[in-house]
Amino acid sequence: MLTQASLPNSAIKTRHTGTESGVGAIEMIGTVMSFVRNAEIYGEGEQVEFLYKVISGTVRTYKVLADGRRQIGAFYLAGDLFGFEAGDEHGFSAEAVGDSKVLVIKRSAIFALAARNSDVASQLWNLTTRELRRMQSHIMLLIKSAHERVAGFLLEMADRSPASNEFELPMSRQDIADYLGLTIETVSRTLTSLENAAAIALPSARRIVLRDRVALGKLSG
Amino acid sequence: MLTQASLPNSAIKTRHTGTESGVGAIEMIGTVMSFVRNAEIYGEGEQVEFLYKVISGTVRTYKVLADGRRQIGAFYLAGDLFGFEAGDEHGFSAEAVGDSKVLVIKRSAIFALAARNSDVASQLWNLTTRELRRMQSHIMLLIKSAHERVAGFLLEMADRSPASNEFELPMSRQDIADYLGLTIETVSRTLTSLENAAAIALPSARRIVLRDRVALGKLSG
DNA sequence: CGTGATCTTGAGGGAATTCAATGTCGGTGG
DNA sequence: CCACCGACATTGAATTCCCTCAAGATCACG
Numbered sequence: 001m002l003t004q005a006s007l008p009n010s011a012i013k014t015r016h017t018g019t020e021s022g023v024g025a026i027e028m029i030g031t032v033m034s035f036v037r038n039a040e041i042y043g044e045g046e047q048v049e050f051l052y053k054v055i056s057g058t059v060r061t062y063k064v065l066a067d068g069r070r071q072i073g074a075f076y077l078a079g080d081l082f083g084f085e086a087g088d089e090h091g092f093s094a095e096a097v098g099d100s101k102v103l104v105i106k107r108s109a110i111f112a113l114a115a116r117n118s119d120v121a122s123q124l125w126n127l128t129t130r131e132l133r134r135m136q137s138h139i140m141l142l143i144k145s146a147h148e149r150v151a152g153f154l155l156e157m158a159d160r161s162p163a164s165n166e167f168e169l170p171m172s173r174q175d176i177a178d179y180l181g182l183t184i185e186t187v188s189r190t191l192t193s194l195e196n197a198a199a200i201a202l203p204s205a206r207r208i209v210l211r212d213r214v215a216l217g218k219l220s221g
Numbered sequence: 222m223l224t225q226a227s228l229p230n231s232a233i234k235t236r237h238t239g240t241e242s243g244v245g246a247i248e249m250i251g252t253v254m255s256f257v258r259n260a261e262i263y264g265e266g267e268q269v270e271f272l273y274k275v276i277s278g279t280v281r282t283y284k285v286l287a288d289g290r291r292q293i294g295a296f297y298l299a300g301d302l303f304g305f306e307a308g309d310e311h312g313f314s315a316e317a318v319g320d321s322k323v324l325v326i327k328r329s330a331i332f333a334l335a336a337r338n339s340d341v342a343s344q345l346w347n348l349t350t351r352e353l354r355r356m357q358s359h360i361m362l363l364i365k366s367a368h369e370r371v372a373g374f375l376l377e378m379a380d381r382s383p384a385s386n387e388f389e390l391p392m393s394r395q396d397i398a399d400y401l402g403l404t405i406e407t408v409s410r411t412l413t414s415l416e417n418a419a420a421i422a423l424p425s426a427r428r429i430v431l432r433d434r435v436a437l438g439k440l441s442g
Numbered sequence: 443c444g445t446g447a448t449c450t451t452g453a454g455g456g457a458a459t460t461c462a463a464t465g466t467c468g469g470t471g472g
Numbered sequence: 473c474c475a476c477c478g479a480c481a482t483t484g485a486a487t488t489c490c491c492t493c494a495a496g497a498t499c500a501c502g
Contacts, residue, residue, distance in 0.1 A: 063361065065442055071364050073357065086354035111343075118336040125342075128349045133307035135356040136294065140284065142363040143292050143402035146490065173449060181364035183491060188450055205449060205499080221286055367458065394481060407458055409482055426466080426481060443502100450497065458489085465482065472475085 026113075026123055027053050027081070030105035035096035042083070044093045050104050052076075052083040057100025058170040061092040062178065072179040074134060075171060077160055084131045097171050142181050144221045149180040150190040152220035154200065158210055165213075169206045194219075247334075247344055248274050248302070251326035256317035263304070265314045271325050273297075273304040278321025279391035282313040283399065293400040295355060296392060298381055305352045318392050363402050365442045370401040371411040373441035375421065379431055386434075390427045415440075 032055060035041060041052065044063060052059070054076050061073040061082065073092045076082045085091055096102075114121040141152050153176065161167035169176070177184045194200045199216050201209040210216065253276060256262060262273065265284060273280070275297050282294040282303065294313045297303045306312055317323075335342040362373050374397065382388035390397070398405045415421045420437050422430040431437065 065361075067442065069364070069442075071361060073360065084350065084353065086350035086357075091354065091357055114342065115339040118339075118342070121335065121339065121342040121346075122332070125345060125349065128346065128353065129305065129307035132305065132349065132353055132356065133312060135353065135360065136307075136312055139294065139356065139359055139363065140286075140292060142360065143290070172447095184449080185451085185492085186490060189490095192450070221288065221290075393479095404459060405481080406460085406483085410458090413482075445502085446500095448497100448499075450495105452493105452495080454492085454494105456489105456491075458487105460487075461485090463482100463484080465480105467480080468478095470475105470477085472473105 026051070026110055026120060026127075027103060027105065029109055030103045032101055032103050035100050035102060037096060037098050039096045041094040041096065041102060042090055044090055046090050048083070048085055048088055048090055049107055050083060051081060051107055051110060052094070052105070053081045053103040054078050055101040055103055057102075058097040059094055059100060059102065060097050060171065060175060060179075061094045063092050070178045071181070072175060074138070075175075075179065077170075081127055084128050097175065140221075146180075146182055146186050146190050147193070147219050148221040149182060150176075150187060151194065151199070151216045153180060154194075154208060154210065155213070155216055155220055157208070165210045167208055169208060173205075247272070247331055247341060247348075248324060248326065250330055251324045253322055253324050256321050256323060258317060258319050260317045262315040262317065262323060263311055265311055267311050269304070269306055269309055269311055270328055271304060272302060272328055272331060273315070273326070274302045274324040275299050276322040276324055278323075279318040280315055280321060280323065281318050281392065281396060281400075282315045284313050291399045292402070293396060295359070296396075296400065298391075302348055303352075305349050318396065367401075367403055367407050367411050368414070368440050369442040370403060371397075371408060372415065372420070372437045374401055375415075375429060375431065376434070376437055376441055378429070386431045388429055390429060394426075 030053070035057070041059060042050075056078050058078075059076040059080075059082060061076075062070050063073065064070050074082070075097070082094065110120070110124065114124055137156070141149050144152065157169065158164050158167060171179075173184045173187050176182075177187045180187065182190075191200070191202060194216070195202050197215065199210075199212045199219065201211055203209065251274070256278070262280060263271075277299050279299075280297040280301075280303060282297075283291050284294065285291050295303070296318070303315065331341070331345065335345055358377070362370050365373065378390065379385050379388060392400075394405045394408050397403075398408045401408065403411075412421070412423060415437075416423050418436065420431075420433045420440065422432055424430065
């Protein structure tokens with residue numbers, strides 16, 4: 001459930017000027033909601049009702065297995081849309097990594113729009129296939145060695161950040177570990193090892209400087 | 222490239238009576254093509270032009286890394302649609318696992334249809350999100366132990382086969398290994414170990430009998 | 443300055459890989 | 473027909489990589 005506030009019956013409330021990325025009319029209708037660090041945005045098994053766009057902060061989607069292992073499906077940064085899921089039920093849960101603002105859009109509104117406007121429909125398709133590609137590259141990460149996974153993850157984050165060679169990680173080591181299918185210790189060790197190899201610098205735990213993209217690229221498989 | 226035959230300019234050639242699964246009008250227009258074992262259906266980097274439906278046989282999509290490692294993205298059995306990819310270029314290649322017949326449908330024909338008919342558009346969306354779900358469960362497989370991966374794979378294959386407790390694997394151990402991110406030896410060892418644990422039987426290398434679904438389910442995480 | 447959360451580092455063990463050899467099956471030609 | 477061959481699969485031994493368990497270090501915050 002949405003823990004921060006109950007959503008008004010008609011989600012069409014604020015007009016949002018979608019200037020960030022060229023996805024067009026889809027994000028024009030919705031409500032901006034705030035979530036504190038670790039707040040749940042939606043839960044696994046819940047009815048799929050909305051689409052979401054990160055306004056600020058970072059969101060993670062994840063699934064918890066019976067034995068407690070957690071797999072993070074994806075991280076969504078400011079500007080990213082999420083909530084494209086199969087079926088009527090969410091297969092993953094979504095949480096705010098840090099304090100975040102999220103634009104919440106009723107699905108039915110989008111579908112109604114899409115039924116009348118084929119441009120919107122094709123946008124919807126594009127966003128979904130983009131999501132597909134994200135998953136494909138996630139799969140490609142998961143089959144690699146720990147060094148390759150971490151190097152690949154850093155390159156991915158760098159490409160998604162405004163400044164390409166230096167950035168702040170919004171998520172914890174545990175989050176990274178659960179995204180990469182590694183333990184927190186292995187992530188930590190690998191980062192130190194990359195620093196020792198002069199591929200990156202770590203001014204602080206969360207701050208990453210890419211020193212040698214070529215070396216990272218080689219490492220990332 | 223399509224290695225088996227060159228595709229006619231107008232792909233609208235045969236009328237295919239889509240009786241298999243309820244996906245509707247999308248598959249009504251197309252050309253059936255035959256591919257021998259290991260024949261390429263499309264290649265990574267090629268222009269995305271078609272959608273495909275497996276009529277008989279099995280198809281694998283895959284990607285080869287610089288160092289030669291191969292990752293299989295998915296297996297498609299008779300009745301499955303594939304070729305839902307992001308962007309204009311194929312991110313994966315597709316090959317026939319064994320001799321196969323594939324219905325090839327021009328994308329532009331579908332898109333034209335979708336633009337006019339919102340039912341077709343929503344079908345397209347449904348098929349794509351189904352693909353998303355497939356990838357999600359693939360990701361969930363890849364973070365697990367070798368035993369869990371193999372057990373999960375067998376359960377997945379069983380669920381997709383007509384007879385649910387006994388089936389023939391269309392693919393080699395190498396294919397399975399490349400799908401699960403394991404080595405061929407580990408796959409082989411794990412299967413023998415599952416057989417010794419009485420969870421499965423292996424009348425022949427390719428024939429699988431599920432003896433204890435509960436045990437397999439536990440193993441699969 | 444103390445406390446808890448997060449991150450790093452170390453030592454040891456276990457799971458999967460690598461390298462190597464043997465076994466099995468299906469097809470082809472003698 | 474069956475002997476041989478190549479492709480595919482299984483098994484074994486040694487090694488490597490990552491995980492587990494454990495302790496310390498660093499950071500944010502009251």
